[in-house]
Amino acid sequence: MASIKEIAKAAQVSCSTVSRALNHKKGVSTEVRDKIIKIAEDLSYFPHSGARSLVQNRAGVIGVIIPRTSEFAFQSPFYNHVLLGLSEMAGRHDYNLMLIINDSRSYTSFYYRHQVDGVIVVGNRINDERTIELAEKNVPAVIVPGFPEGEYQNLATVNSENFKSTHRAVSYLIGLGHRKIAFVLGSMSSKYSFERLEAYQKAFREHDLDYDPAYVAESDFTKTDAYRLMGELLDLDQPPTAVICINDTLTPGVLQQIFSRGLKIPQQISVVAIGCSDLLDLVLPPLTTVRVPAEAIGQTMARVLIQLIETGHCNKRHTVIPTDFIIRESTGPAIGQGG
Amino acid sequence: MASIKEIAKAAQVSCSTVSRALNHKKGVSTEVRDKIIKIAEDLSYFPHSGARSLVQNRAGVIGVIIPRTSEFAFQSPFYNHVLLGLSEMAGRHDYNLMLIINDSRSYTSFYYRHQVDGVIVVGNRINDERTIELAEKNVPAVIVPGFPEGEYQNLATVNSENFKSTHRAVSYLIGLGHRKIAFVLGSMSSKYSFERLEAYQKAFREHDLDYDPAYVAESDFTKTDAYRLMGELLDLDQPPTAVICINDTLTPGVLQQIFSRGLKIPQQISVVAIGCSDLLDLVLPPLTTVRVPAEAIGQTMARVLIQLIETGHCNKRHTVIPTDFIIRESTGPAIGQGG
DNA sequence: TTGTATGCGTTATCAG
DNA sequence: CTGATAACGCATACAA
Numbered sequence: 001m002a003s004i005k006e007i008a009k010a011a012q013v014s015c016s017t018v019s020r021a022l023n024h025k026k027g028v029s030t031e032v033r034d035k036i037i038k039i040a041e042d043l044s045y046f047p048h049s050g051a052r053s054l055v056q057n058r059a060g061v062i063g064v065i066i067p068r069t070s071e072f073a074f075q076s077p078f079y080n081h082v083l084l085g086l087s088e089m090a091g092r093h094d095y096n097l098m099l100i101i102n103d104s105r106s107y108t109s110f111y112y113r114h115q116v117d118g119v120i121v122v123g124n125r126i127n128d129e130r131t132i133e134l135a136e137k138n139v140p141a142v143i144v145p146g147f148p149e150g151e152y153q154n155l156a157t158v159n160s161e162n163f164k165s166t167h168r169a170v171s172y173l174i175g176l177g178h179r180k181i182a183f184v185l186g187s188m189s190s191k192y193s194f195e196r197l198e199a200y201q202k203a204f205r206e207h208d209l210d211y212d213p214a215y216v217a218e219s220d221f222t223k224t225d226a227y228r229l230m231g232e233l234l235d236l237d238q239p240p241t242a243v244i245c246i247n248d249t250l251t252p253g254v255l256q257q258i259f260s261r262g263l264k265i266p267q268q269i270s271v272v273a274i275g276c277s278d279l280l281d282l283v284l285p286p287l288t289t290v291r292v293p294a295e296a297i298g299q300t301m302a303r304v305l306i307q308l309i310e311t312g313h314c315n316k317r318h319t320v321i322p323t324d325f326i327i328r329e330s331t332g333p334a335i336g337q338g339g
Numbered sequence: 340m341a342s343i344k345e346i347a348k349a350a351q352v353s354c355s356t357v358s359r360a361l362n363h364k365k366g367v368s369t370e371v372r373d374k375i376i377k378i379a380e381d382l383s384y385f386p387h388s389g390a391r392s393l394v395q396n397r398a399g400v401i402g403v404i405i406p407r408t409s410e411f412a413f414q415s416p417f418y419n420h421v422l423l424g425l426s427e428m429a430g431r432h433d434y435n436l437m438l439i440i441n442d443s444r445s446y447t448s449f450y451y452r453h454q455v456d457g458v459i460v461v462g463n464r465i466n467d468e469r470t471i472e473l474a475e476k477n478v479p480a481v482i483v484p485g486f487p488e489g490e491y492q493n494l495a496t497v498n499s500e501n502f503k504s505t506h507r508a509v510s511y512l513i514g515l516g517h518r519k520i521a522f523v524l525g526s527m528s529s530k531y532s533f534e535r536l537e538a539y540q541k542a543f544r545e546h547d548l549d550y551d552p553a554y555v556a557e558s559d560f561t562k563t564d565a566y567r568l569m570g571e572l573l574d575l576d577q578p579p580t581a582v583i584c585i586n587d588t589l590t591p592g593v594l595q596q597i598f599s600r601g602l603k604i605p606q607q608i609s610v611v612a613i614g615c616s617d618l619l620d621l622v623l624p625p626l627t628t629v630r631v632p633a634e635a636i637g638q639t640m641a642r643v644l645i646q647l648i649e650t651g652h653c654n655k656r657h658t659v660i661p662t663d664f665i666i667r668e669s670t671g672p673a674i675g676q677g678g
Numbered sequence: 679t680t681g682t683a684t685g686c687g688t689t690a691t692c693a694g
Numbered sequence: 695c696t697g698a699t700a701a702c703g704c705a706t707a708c709a710a
Contacts (some may be wrong), residue, residue, distance in 0.1 A: 028696085278562070279591060391704060681709085691698105
């Protein structure tokens, strides 16, 4: 593979002149420059990125960390949409994306190795020590969703409107007369589960209602587990008249359990899905949905991180992306459902 | 950030000794080694990957090239599953993944820049000149699906059983009495579309039937286009009694068109889906499916590429991954459908 | 067992 | 406008 040296030899100039010419710096005569550029093309020359990062102290790469199994990361519409947004925005700013999925290594290590100029953590778990290390070591980083506490120079967060959207969905169901509202959550080590459960509880309190913990199910975020848990919920003496699914991976499991029992939606049970999947649009009846704009989350993360990397600070340390509440046909009044 | 030099100073030894100790090479006394390792940890030392790639001529990175819009790449279950397989296998062999989505740059350039040790092209378009360049410049590469022709030292291909599986699906429908079988394809610049159309034609020929090109629709691989084309197909004087959807992105559009007209599956129209989506399992009635094991495709690609990179050759230059044909409830006899 | 010297490909500083 | 030289961080051949 060609190096700057060979070009220099072929053009009968020094390495410095070649470097200047190829980097479009001034101080090279037009004829010499043209000659060098032509030779470089003929030799299919490209600069060695490692050598460059050595002198320039810049990798041109953003690390995308997803602390989930690859299976989960790539099958979940949420992560896919976030990646989509990241990819768009990174490309627009000439950064490449390095994927770090389900990796046990320290998050800072990729930065210390100079493999990446900064990292994005998607699906951060509450109290993951590696995220804290990221902050303490001052590595440029953007975290979703949120970060426990503290203000750090090089750390920003992006959040979707978890609390507000869930609160709205639960209030809506309560308004329809529902009292036994099942809530299929993911793991409680996820901020998504945590914040949304708080919203659920608050909505009940605001309507002077007690909420029954029996209707709240903590899943491992898989379809299989959602299927199982929904089964248990429907087996209760007083089965729920409505159910909220916390994300796209759980919704199919919940629906399959409902379908398998021949229950009618929304006549016998109302369903609200939180998520961003297009494929779930196919379900009949069309689902009442809290639509999470995951693509916008990805775009925002990339934009903020690049600002952090290039300027050392960012305009807005904590961004919250609004969600939509779309009422369709899977929710109806609780009247006449017995119980 | 700490370098080998600082460690050397702190340990009062030379750089070479530090390098040897940290790389677990012999020729370092145990006490010196332990001392060096401790200091390295204290200083959170990690080797500079650029400097290393300069000396070792190895990046430890696999380039994953998807010549599609990021939107398409991340929303298509096929690409997601392939990425899943890639990610698993790469991680197991200590390679990182660099994502190159919808990028107009030459594929070889990433290799020439020493950013990657080899590349994987997912969703190669027939006659994409950049793929040919990859082969001619002898860059370690694995292509899916297939590659026009020629044998190259550093190039391998992975294919799913496109022809055979489609052939089986069409034969099955013909066996059920269907004659007007619509086939919603993607772009004809995709080898998937091309090979599957050939299989479709061959199945008709084998049954001494003429196939009518009017039933073959070439889409742009989007759900919207599938919806539109299925509309046109159903508007024909002699509408199809069965339809085959060539992949997961098209299936939802086709189904929505069918649902929107209130047509019953399979009584009024039979549906066969080709793909690998789990979410589509939710559709009622359960779809007869050609299941493409995309995850296995990804795993195989990574395995072969790594062998190519590390040994300079591979055991099997062209791998074909078998598909499953799963008969469920969306297909039925063509009898009594008029026409 | 350890240290010295060299080179990988690039950019930057400085002198001419 | 151009060239020589040093430096980035690391690994290694060779010398001690």
